[in-house]
Amino acid sequence: MTPSRQRSSPPSSSSPAQTGSKRATRTLSVTPPNRSRSNTPDRIESPEWFPAARPEPQLLLRDIGAATARPSLLARLTRKSKKRTLACLSLLDEMSSDEAVQSTNDDASECKRSAVRLGYWQDDYIQILVRNSEKKPPEINRGYFARTEGVNLFIKKFLKVSGDKCQIISFGAGFDTLYWRLREAQFKIENFTEIDFPSVTARKCYTIKRSKVLLDGLGTDGEVRLSSTELHGGNYHLVGADLRNLNEVATKLRESEVNFNLPTLFLSECVLVYIESSSVSNLLSWIMSRFTSCMFINYEQVNMCDRFGEIMLENLRARGCPLSGVDACRSLDTQTNRFISTNWDGAKAWTMVDIYNAIDPCERHRIEKIELLDEQELLTQLFQHYCICVAWKGHVFSSIALSDYDD
Numbered sequence: 001m002t003p004s005r006q007r008s009s010p011p012s013s014s015s016p017a018q019t020g021s022k023r024a025t026r027t028l029s030v031t032p033p034n035r036s037r038s039n040t041p042d043r044i045e046s047p048e049w050f051p052a053a054r055p056e057p058q059l060l061l062r063d064i065g066a067a068t069a070r071p072s073l074l075a076r077l078t079r080k081s082k083k084r085t086l087a088c089l090s091l092l093d094e095m096s097s098d099e100a101v102q103s104t105n106d107d108a109s110e111c112k113r114s115a116v117r118l119g120y121w122q123d124d125y126i127q128i129l130v131r132n133s134e135k136k137p138p139e140i141n142r143g144y145f146a147r148t149e150g151v152n153l154f155i156k157k158f159l160k161v162s163g164d165k166c167q168i169i170s171f172g173a174g175f176d177t178l179y180w181r182l183r184e185a186q187f188k189i190e191n192f193t194e195i196d197f198p199s200v201t202a203r204k205c206y207t208i209k210r211s212k213v214l215l216d217g218l219g220t221d222g223e224v225r226l227s228s229t230e231l232h233g234g235n236y237h238l239v240g241a242d243l244r245n246l247n248e249v250a251t252k253l254r255e256s257e258v259n260f261n262l263p264t265l266f267l268s269e270c271v272l273v274y275i276e277s278s279s280v281s282n283l284l285s286w287i288m289s290r291f292t293s294c295m296f297i298n299y300e301q302v303n304m305c306d307r308f309g310e311i312m313l314e315n316l317r318a319r320g321c322p323l324s325g326v327d328a329c330r331s332l333d334t335q336t337n338r339f340i341s342t343n344w345d346g347a348k349a350w351t352m353v354d355i356y357n358a359i360d361p362c363e364r365h366r367i368e369k370i371e372l373l374d375e376q377e378l379l380t381q382l383f384q385h386y387c388i389c390v391a392w393k394g395h396v397f398s399s400i401a402l403s404d405y406d407d
């Protein structure tokens, strides 16, 4: 267990006026936004040039972990890593660190798609947002299963405590499909707002606008307010903002009609690690000062000080991803401290080892039969290096704990 502490066209930003004034339906035709900004050459999209765009550490770790465990693999895997590293280094002068961070969304969503395709969990929407994804190794699929189940577990606890009159704000949402999955499961939420960099929201907007399933899922008969980077339809809001810029975040939340007095769930999966600690502190303090009652679910790296953690960090840095917020990923204590020091009422954190063990045993047995896992030790190490931290403001959430699926 855990320490627990008590207390379309190329993407561009749009003005509020633009966002609010345009009306459109699903028949819009626009040019698909590129993965990265403007002059980035096509070769970034080419699998040959960029063999495996893999910024999330576990993918590279798989190579390293396997190499460590089986020297016979070392030469082959080292060659693969070198190829990727060289490709990354060549791109560094063209790809800003923000763009490298934005591209982590592609990896996360491709991994989710890979696991969904194999039946780890059900998500009828990810295939719309991610058209192509190669099959990932079993430990990656299981890792993403644990991540999704763990986050879902706490989301359901939040919804049970809050009732219908609540909101969800997803930071660095990427191509997450949570809104559509919750709606399909008949959960009622007053306001669901997703924030990411405009270049990422532009691509999500583009796909939503062209998908009947996603548009119908908004329940607005195709009536949405949109710009190239933002979409507002019914209780769903997708907005582009840099989370390091508080004024921008505050403005976008107001434009999304967020009610600061409703119980609100904040979500972030592998997002805060890319943001300077001081900016994360400002964001968390600001939430405290503005929202009456809220809960935060944060999934990201932990135990980054041991050798395994250092290798994870080295690999991420080699991709040009600045890990500006890594200080908070040293231990479960530093994860909870991030909230306690910004005046949240309390916080708890668990490694993914604990989270995985808390998942319904029937579900675990089901997914363990999907694929043979010959790297159990590596999976355990990965689980030891990721965590879920839950923090809250308001006593109503203080009883939320990691327990079996008892509710």
Ligand SMILES: C[S@@+](CC[C@H](N)C(=O)[O-])C[C@H]1O[C@@H](n2cnc3c(N)ncnc32)[C@H](O)[C@@H]1O
Pocket (backbone or CB within 6 Å): 056, 101, 102, 103, 104, 105, 108, 109, 171, 172, 173, 174, 175, 176, 195, 196, 197, 200, 241, 242, 243, 244, 268, 269, 270, 271, 274, 275
């Ligand atoms: C690893 S991806 C995770 C995406 C999604 N949360 C998921 O789990 O599928 C990290 C996301 O955080 C976003 N992000 C990172 N820093 C950000 C910032 N300063 N402002 C807005 N979004 C940010 C990236 O653009 C990217 O979409």
